[in-house]
Amino acid sequence: MLSGTLPWESDSSDDEALLLFSLNNNNKQKRKWAHEVNMERKKFGEFHHLLKQIRKDELKFKEYFRMSMKQFDQLLSIIKKDIEKKELNLRESITAEERLAV
Numbered sequence: 001m002l003s004g005t006l007p008w009e010s011d012s013s014d015d016e017a018l019l020l021f022s023l024n025n026n027n028k029q030k031r032k033w034a035h036e037v038n039m040e041r042k043k044f045g046e047f048h049h050l051l052k053q054i055r056k057d058e059l060k061f062k063e064y065f066r067m068s069m070k071q072f073d074q075l076l077s078i079i080k081k082d083i084e085k086k087e088l089n090l091r092e093s094i095t096a097e098e099r100l101a102v
Contacts, residue, residue: 047098065101076100 054061061069076097084096 047101051097051101072100 054064080096083099085093087093
């Protein structure tokens with residue numbers, strides 16, 4: 001107001017700054033919590049479909065995991081507490097069995 005302009009008037013530098021701010025603000029992409037592929041891993045994921053089938057055939061299980069089902073289950077019971085994650089309300093965590101399978 002000291003410069004002789006009214007409070008609702010703005011100079012060109014204010015207009016340019018506002019324009020630049022709005023342009024920069026619109027270009028930012030919103031981050032997703034998880035990719036769509038990961039959100040549907042129970043529906044389409046290899047672990048959830050394959051493990052059910054492979055557990056029916058001891059030979060295929062050993063061929064795929066390079067250990068017997070008994071060894072897999074024993075190893076899982078030993079390291080489960082170390083590799084499992086706490087379940088969150090926002091998203092479902094990966095199970096210890098799935099982590100070991102990977």
